[in-house]
Amino acid sequence: MTLIQRIWASYIMMILVPLLLAVLSAKLILTNYEQDHQLQIIENAVDEKMKASMIFMEGLDQTLVHNPDSFKDPAYLSQLGEETASFQMGMLIQYQGKYMYNSLTVDAEKLKPYLSKFLQQDIATKWVSAMAKDYLVKCRAFSFRDGTPGRIYLFLSRRVPWAIGAPPPKHIAYVKWVFLIFIICIFAMNTFLTYRMFKTLIQPLNAVKKAAKEIQQGNLDYPISYPEKNEIGQLYQAFEEMRIKLKESQTLNVQYEESRKEMVSNISHDLKTPITSIKGYVQGIMDGVANNPEKIKKYLHTIFTNAVEMERLTDDLFLFSKLDIKQLPFTFECVDIEKYFEDVREELNFTLSENSIILNYKSHYQSKDLIMADRQRLVRVIHNIIRNAAKHLNKQEKEIMIVLKEEKDGALIEIRDNGCGIPADKLPQIFDRFYRADYARNRTTGGSGIGLSIAKQIIEAHQGKIWAESTEGLGTSIFFTLKKAACFAHE
Incomplete structure (x- = not known):
């Protein structure tokens, strides 16, 4: 029974019970009056009968004495x-x-x-x-x-x-007893209704008040529950959901704080390494260590490479902060996904070949249906995944494969490498912000630990999904999906 129904029931009982008692009292008084009237008639008749019987007895006595x-x-x-x-x-x-x-x-x-x-x-x-x-x-x-x-x-x-x-x-005198019972019944009914209202309203609200004080004092491990599915039960459920959300938020804030501290440490290290390198090579040029054009060119190339790395790092941080506060604009358009990946492969192949990494591309996309995507953000996803894969390639023949498959409502993309793989217990965490599966390796190869986190947020903004599968010693595959566009197919 809901709280409103309980209040209405109490209201109706407060009206009906006194009304019924009043009707019953009137009925008893009327019945008593009728009985009293009948008794009066009987009493009068009895009096007359007794008088007649006394006269009869006197006459009988006279007969017994004078004419037996x-x-x-x-x-x-x-x-x-x-x-x-x-x-x-x-x-x-x-x-x-x-x-x-x-x-x-x-x-x-x-x-x-x-x-x-x-x-x-x-x-x-x-x-x-x-x-x-x-x-x-x-x-x-x-x-x-x-x-x-x-x-x-x-x-x-x-x-x-x-x-x-x-x-x-x-x-x-029935009347006084009737009214006495009337008062007792109303008192008992009011006591019962007050007790029920106290048990239904006051006690649950006191429990909520106590729980609120516990939360105010920082105790988010104080659960409350209510067995009935009325308004109080809904209040308890909402309060419990709020408590759980606050606890999750508190836990998340702690994690964010730890991530922030780790990010500051990582950024400090990641920026310090190229800055130190740049300072060293600039100092070498200034001191005349680079005393021929070939050496100067080598020093300048190294300085340029470190500057590019610093720029990429700051770009990642800027992009991540925009994604995190939902302020990064997206420009979605219909994309020929096969052509798109051919262009991406051609763009990345030159850079990867310098590091002896083979980039292959295979398409199983049969139809000409277009995909809805933001070209600029999607290429960032591919770059981040491939850059992350490149850091874990430990075979003599390093290979990264892009596989495009068609699904009913979209496209499935797999980016597979033949690197060292990721342990099964660490695999679910690789898309978390600032997470590094191999901390020592990332310290040496660079990376802020937000590349895959950025990729996840961009794919989710495309209403797609992203996940990973890996076998230690054989390699890792990153999968993500994209939805087909509602526009016309490419002719």
């Missing part, structure tokens, strides 16, 4: 049975130990356990009551006119409240 023989009259007994039945009572009359009248539906013999309770009591002049399982039994003794003793028993059902003298149930 009436209880031998079947007509009177029938009328008396009807009256007792109207009061939900039963009547049993005992004469000389026998039951002469029974208005109950139960056999009189089965009622003996109820009657035995009156054997030891004085029932001559008053009614005596005894409580049984199902009945309240009232008993009184009397004498007929001939002096024969008799007894009359009245059986009142215990299910009739007025019959046993119990008052009707009083009205309970």
Whole structure:
């Protein structure tokens, strides 16, 4: 559930729960009022019934005292049975130990356990009551006119409240209990919602605050995570991504700083070597060491070569800095890639042949589709790769091969040498800035360690890829791709 959904759910619950409780309270109060009204009606009826029963009992007492023989009259007994039945009572009359009248539906013999309770009591002049399982039994003794003793028993059902003298149930003040429960429910609901909101919002935000303080103090190894995919989870994910980016940036800055220090050291060395050489040869000319035209020409050639190397080094650094800050302009155009590499080979062949390096070129490009490239920047890539390869040629017959192949959407170029090769563990790093696979060799052969890094950035600006494959002792191949142009094919 998202955070917005949780807030809406809390809002709805804050409305619905009190509303439901209010409806329930109203329902209970209405029900209670109806019950109270019914109880009042019943209470009034019971009062009337009790008054009538008292009048009936007084009349019965008068008959027992003044006209006891009436209880031998079947007509009177029938009328008396009807009256007792109207009061939900039963009547049993005992004469000389026998039951002469029974208005109950139960056999009189089965009622003996109820009657035995009156054997030891004085029932001559008053009614005596005894409580049984199902009945309240009232008993009184009397004498007929001939002096024969008799007894009359009245059986009142215990299910009739007025019959046993119990008052009707009083009205309970439901209203205060309803409102008390109402308040308790709202308090409990608000407590629950507050706790949930605290657990959902405050605790996660406190965790983010703590993580922010850790980052502020420089601790970028303090990860945070949140299990749910809501807004808080998205915040945690964004914060964690920021932390990772900051850590990567910090690591990269450390690497850049180390690279900068190494670059300063490399540039200092690479510039110092030709400058020292130039100073030495100039000093030799000034001191007259070069005392003939041939020697002077040799000294000047050496000075020129070192000056060219210094110029190339400063050009590399300038180009690298422009690429690094994305401020190097590119001029892309449609290029006949076969013709382009033929021209490049012809240009490089003269320089490489002076160093006894054979440069071969083989094309497997079948179509006439043009390639989109910046001619000036692409030639810099080729020069850097070949110059790097030339430094690692250690065979007697030194050879560099350029192979052009066609792919569906572009061209694949391989520049292969038969040099010493690069160790497998160092191969992934050769395109890193200022990296030198063989530091001692580069110290002697020159190079700032940014040639292949420049090549990588230029190829990536062409939306291509560049990688290397190498076998120690056999040589190295640098591969890169270029995309075909969307313009018309060359006719």
